[in-house]
Amino acid sequence: MPQFFKFRPFLPLTAGTATAVLAATLFAGCGETAVEDTRPGQPVKHRQAAFKEIVKAFEPMGVQLRKNRYDADQFIPMAEALAARRDGPWPHFGPDTHYPPSKATAEVWKQPEQFEKARQDFIAATDALLAATRNKDKAQVEAAYETLHETCKSCHKQFKER
Numbered sequence: 001m002p003q004f005f006k007f008r009p010f011l012p013l014t015a016g017t018a019t020a021v022l023a024a025t026l027f028a029g030c031g032e033t034a035v036e037d038t039r040p041g042q043p044v045k046h047r048q049a050a051f052k053e054i055v056k057a058f059e060p061m062g063v064q065l066r067k068n069r070y071d072a073d074q075f076i077p078m079a080e081a082l083a084a085r086r087d088g089p090w091p092h093f094g095p096d097t098h099y100p101p102s103k104a105t106a107e108v109w110k111q112p113e114q115f116e117k118a119r120q121d122f123i124a125a126t127d128a129l130l131a132a133t134r135n136k137d138k139a140q141v142e143a144a145y146e147t148l149h150e151t152c153k154s155c156h157k158q159f160k161e162r
């Protein structure tokens with residue numbers, strides 16, 4: 001509770017303020033789940049879940065590298081876990097699937113060749129990371145991880161809302 005509220009205990013809350021405060025509380029932390037994907041097959045929900053699986057596999061590798069705790073033998077199954085998830089989102093980008101709660105930009109459907117190119121760059125980068133990981137060469141692993149990270153960022157820049 002911020003100080004602001006503690007020192008104004010007798011300030012009467014108008015109904016409007018109370019509603020606003022309640023709404024802010026309800027939606028804080030809910031994020032995208034505030035809008036449900038109710039369409040048949042729930043493509044937006046499925047591709048978002050698939051991206052969450054990707055980031056869950058991606059992030060622990062970044063933690064090891066950033067904290068200078070690279071362990072070649074631990075890294076191999078992590079890179080394999082990411083590779084196993086890399087195909088998850090794409091089948092769920094069908095035609096007419098740009099609607100809330102999607103955070104994709106319209107560019108996905110307007111520039112399909114570029115989107116496909118960005119997807120292929122990402123796939124290739126996961127292969128390169130896997131190869132570097134199996135070589136157990138830390139510098140090569142770090143470079144491959146960074147290249148992979150760039151493929152996420154460059155696709156998001158054009159195809160995902162911030």
Ligand code: HEC
Nearest residue numbers: 048051052055058102103104118119122151152155159160
């Ligand atoms: C070829 C394009 C592309 C690549 C490559 C890509 N993403 Fe995304 N990502 C998207 C799009 C488009 C969305 C928005 C999907 C939607 O909301 O409909 C998204 C959404 C996400 C989300 C949000 C999911 C949610 O719950 O809303 C995360 C997290 C994410 N991506 C992580 C990553 C990571 C990590 C990488 C790289 C390892 C990556 N993405 C690579 C296009 C891409």
